[in-house]
Amino acid sequence: ANNFFLLAGPCAIEGEDMALRIAEKVVSITDKLEIPYVFKGSFKKANRSRIDSFTGIGDEKALKILRKVSETFKVPTVTDIHEVSDANIAAEYVDVLQIPAFLVRQTDLVVAAAKTGKTINLKKGQFMSPESMKHAATKVTECDNEQVMLTDRGTMFGYQDMIVDFRGIPTMREFAPTVLDVTHSLQQPNQSSGVTGGRPDMIETIARAGVVNKVDGLFIETHFDPANAKSDGANMLDLKHLEKLLSNLVAIRKVANQL
């Protein structure tokens, strides 16, 4: 009790086998560490830098895999939606609907998600202040849906860097439960290759700073083989490091809870 919860999984659902294998591994770790776990996977990737980037294996196919993960391991699931029409479709398969950071200002999309009655995870735009997320959260609650949480995934700092403003954690926690998206916060966008870079060596640094400040949840993209993942390989956590990372963070959280 009183631990942080975890949203984790691969960036995109690349297939049933990889989804189940990743879920099984994360479940075994989070069970041991008593971390409430929500399996995360995108059923499509609509916001790619380049037209030749991977966009998915098919919407329904991916959503069915999310349901299978949920049924197999008895864990809730989260996926992100990009259009109004996605809301009801995805809501049939998952427990949490996530609004991507680029899209969090799209009122139509947020309202459509809120009206499904599912829990809504609003990612803070890379261009938004923590304070401005109050208005985003209100869009959900004014639809009579109190199940809203906020996620910080970093803020633009120049063209090629992101930075986490930790003043935002206590600020956003005043509005709703707040998640720190560790892996996306370490992206390095606008690289000349057209492929987003990252700093996975800094995952534990950023995660510790969030947990010691009592962030409600963590969001971590993880994969057995980040270098060969079909998206976001540059910043995902190698799954082999997850247990040690979470174990350290749980120890930190126990102290933070006593202060």
Next chain:
Amino acid sequence: ANNFFLLAGPCAIEGEDMALRIAEKVVSITDKLEIPYVFKGSFKKANRSRIDSFTGIGDEKALKILRKVSETFKVPTVTDIHEVSDANIAAEYVDVLQIPAFLVRQTDLVVAAAKTGKTINLKKGQFMSPESMKHAATKVTECDNEQVMLTDRGTMFGYQDMIVDFRGIPTMREFAPTVLDVTHSLQQPNQSSGVTGGRPDMIETIARAGVVNKVDGLFIETHFDPANAKSDGANMLDLKHLEKLLSNLVAIRKVANQL
């Protein structure tokens, strides 16, 4: 010939009368100054800061007004789209489909727009470098649509300010004709009120800097009464100042063309 073109109009189509009155006024000015003119109006406003912000008068009603403006004054029109399903609908009514800055990374949306065969105006994300717009433009041209233009509408600078990086003008002109969105570049986002602020006193400063650097087009939101406009009142240009502004800019452009 060799003048800049102008995308201008109100932020949102608030009604037929206001659209026609604004168009009439701008047409009379641009005819005199020999500026190619495209009437701009949003048929819905999906990306509002607050849930109680104005979102539109009804999609079809607004689109029909855009068509009426076009037929009445023999000018092309531009509107912005927010979802894949908007693309074909809007394409029936307007000449240019615009992808909003927050949405320019949504590959599905850009591709749907490109496939209509209309001219596509891609706004540079406030979180994107000028160089990264090359990949955005490629998403259009790889759909066999060469009619693409790029628009700079400023870049995030801290939480509450935008800044125009003029190095981006020659950079983006290597990829496609480039427009400078003068009024949105002067927004001041993340204000504590939840309503975006602006610096309309700096419109001519920014516009001159673009025109002297041979930007291909200008984008200016304008209204007879910005203070009472239903959206973006803080940064629109009062229509009464448009003629003097454009007249100055045309003089600057004539010199720039000779250098």
Next chain:
Amino acid sequence: ANNFFLLAGPCAIEGEDMALRIAEKVVSITDKLEIPYVFKGSFKKANRSRIDSFTGIGDEKALKILRKVSETFKVPTVTDIHEVSDANIAAEYVDVLQIPAFLVRQTDLVVAAAKTGKTINLKKGQFMSPESMKHAATKVTECDNEQVMLTDRGTMFGYQDMIVDFRGIPTMREFAPTVLDVTHSLQQPNQSSGVTGGRPDMIETIARAGVVNKVDGLFIETHFDPANAKSDGANMLDLKHLEKLLSNLVAIRKVANQL
């Protein structure tokens, strides 16, 4: 052992009585918590926003107070220098010479400080990357002075905000022992009043994030009555909160040391 050390004191030496009272209070707390303590006080304030800002009580008078604090409480002291000629003068009175963030690129000043043989604390410029502090540290060590430490005091984020990039802690620790200047990192510069603002409510948030990441030292400006301090009142910590803050941080550090 293995605790963080603390550089703390008022922004400026306003007089002997206030310096001794602050030192006495901090010493009593750090003795109890086993935190190695260095008393901090500026003997002059050369870098003020406005010409009518407080600049000091007289250089020699202030330096003698620093010496008296050291002798009275058996603690080392640190002060900042602004010109080459300050280096030898200040070195007669204090143990650590600090180079202000605005001045850390002044090679002459850094070299003059290094040549005194005193420990040198180099503040990262608000305009510098953590990586670039490697070159600053080298300026000291190439003067045959290995006693160098680095201090992060935040990075400019837009005009009116600072942000701490926690990726910088492990980065700078590869070059030298690294201090987190908690109170200056929470400044809000370029306020229209000409007086720098601050966010003292976020002091513990930032300090926790540093300590859990094993920063070597903390820098905290503190005063019995920040609202009436002659400089930096907007971001100093009220001394009455120091014990609880440090007590929490020591508990966090104990866990971090075990991970």
Next chain:
Amino acid sequence: ANNFFLLAGPCAIEGEDMALRIAEKVVSITDKLEIPYVFKGSFKKANRSRIDSFTGIGDEKALKILRKVSETFKVPTVTDIHEVSDANIAAEYVDVLQIPAFLVRQTDLVVAAAKTGKTINLKKGQFMSPESMKHAATKVTECDNEQVMLTDRGTMFGYQDMIVDFRGIPTMREFAPTVLDVTHSLQQPNQSSGVTGGRPDMIETIARAGVVNKVDGLFIETHFDPANAKSDGANMLDLKHLEKLLSNLVAIRKVANQL
């Protein structure tokens, strides 16, 4: 009349011959174009990134070369100072004392410069807003010296980029005559090499944007052979391009003067 003035020259005085050759060339161009000219050269470089960077040929030697340039070509000269004691020394040799951007918050230095009675050029800190330069200018005028001008040399944008906020030109012109430092505004600091980079290909873009907005002066570092200059080679203008550049800018200014 009513043209912009020009501060130009090499970054550092590397020797008498190079200074005279550069001055001769610039004088011949500015005479033809009727541009008031001030020869610029640093007599020492105190603010280098790395300890092994070039710092100068000797203070007095360099100052005497500045005087010789002035006497030979009947032009005023400007140099930058770094410490209080530099003010009176440099004031014996040059007409304008310049306060470097990193040092513009050092009240002692600004006051010492102001008291020489020379014209003072205050560079806006890379970390300062245009509005905050009002307080800097006041430090000079309160010393009964009305001869003050302000120079924008760009603002930090992330770690490795600078950006010119052109809203700052009209803002700062309300406080004092305002100069745009074109070449330093195009620096790219914090490069991993420890040597500042640059974008000299963008010099004309930035200069045009300033001149069309009636900036009072331009500041351009130029050298016969930038690649072999002893400092700032990455962003200086090759002298062979100066005449064409200034000729274009004069044409733009003539139009701007008529608007």
